[in-house]
Amino acid sequence: MLESYPVMPGAxxxxFKGNQIGILISHGFVGTPQSVRYLGEYLASEGFTVYGVRLKGHGTHYEDMEKCSHQDWIKSLEDGYSILQKHCREIFIIGQSMGGTLTLxxxxxxxxxxxxxxxxAAINSIPPMEMYKNKHIPRFVPEGDPDIKAKNVHEITYTKAPVRSMQQLFILMEKTREKLPAITCPVLAFRSEEDHVVPPExxxxxxSTIQxxxxxxxxxxxxxxxxxMDHDKVFIGEQCSLFINKLTSNVFTPTRMKEPRY
Structure with a gap:
């Protein structure tokens, strides 16, 4: 599927080329790499090689997104993984929201x-979208303001979301749930205790399902x-760096994650 619109500036x-440890980062539904760029820059400053992928149909126009299937988004992350394999010895993946689903x-x-x-990460419930699971109209719905607590933060995103794309996201979640029991790699999961899009559950x-x-x-x-893009963005970067360094060192000692600092 060829995109019909150019990529929006900043999207x-x-x-960032660094050492032999690669980090692939995926943004979420209707988002763009801009939403995870700060995290990418932070990890790059720690010496890692970082690639923030733009998922197919994102960062251009919502009509492009409407043409995409969940397989297109899976392939976008797969292509990013292949690129990092050419540069790095070990690879970690970070995913926000739907990006977390793709990461799994x-x-x-x-x-x-x-x-x-x-x-x-989204896996079994997105309340704002539930009503559109089995609808064909309207074709697009208003996206609303990004769910960010910090003031005066601008996220590059679409003003509308295609209903068809929401349904593709639900298909992706369903298929991913079936795969969870077979996932065995180390996992660090950040959970906003107040999330108006994807409930902490x-x-x-x-x-509770991965092994x-x-x-x-x-x-x-x-x-x-x-x-x-919120108040905890520095803390997230710190904890990701600690997690990666712990797993790439010769000595592994499980440690309790610190609480956020404010």
Whole structure:
């Protein structure tokens, strides 16, 4: 599927070349790499190689998104993984919201992934979208303001969301749920305690279903759904870096995650 519209300024994918440890980052539904760029820049400053992928149909126009299937989004992340494999020895994946769903898919397929980090991942419930599961009209619905607690934060996103795309997201979630029991890689899951898009119970379900020996949850008390652009964004970067360094060192000692600092 060829996109009909150009990429919006600031919504482009990003790549920072660093060491042999690669980190692939995925934004969420109707979002763009801009929403996770701060996290990418933070991890790049720690020396890692970082690639923030733009999912197909995102960052251009919602009519492009409407043409996409969930397989297109899976392929976008798969392509990003292939790019990082050319540069890195070990690869971690980070996904926010639907990006977390895609991350779980990738972890199921590629058992060589060193570890994954989920940020308010969607897996079984998105209340604002539930009413559109089986509808064909309207074709588009207003997207509303991004769910961010911090003031004066601008996220590049669509003003409307295609109903067909919402249904593709639900299909993706359903298929991913079936794969959870077979996921065994280390998982660090961030969970906003107040999230108006994806309830915290989604994260609880993921952690109770996957079979990873190492699975940790980090509660976020001062951020809403788009946590990578919210008050906890520095804390998220710090914890991701700690998680990655712990798993790439020769000595592994499980440690309790710190609480956010304000």
């Amino acid at each position: 482009e994918s990003f790549f 898919n990738l972890a199921h397929k590629h058992r060589s992934i060193k570890g994954i980090m989920l940020i308010n 989604n994260t609880n379900f993921i952690l 990873s020996d190492l699975k940790e949850v980090v509660p976020l008390y001062n951020s809403y759904h788009v946590a990578t």
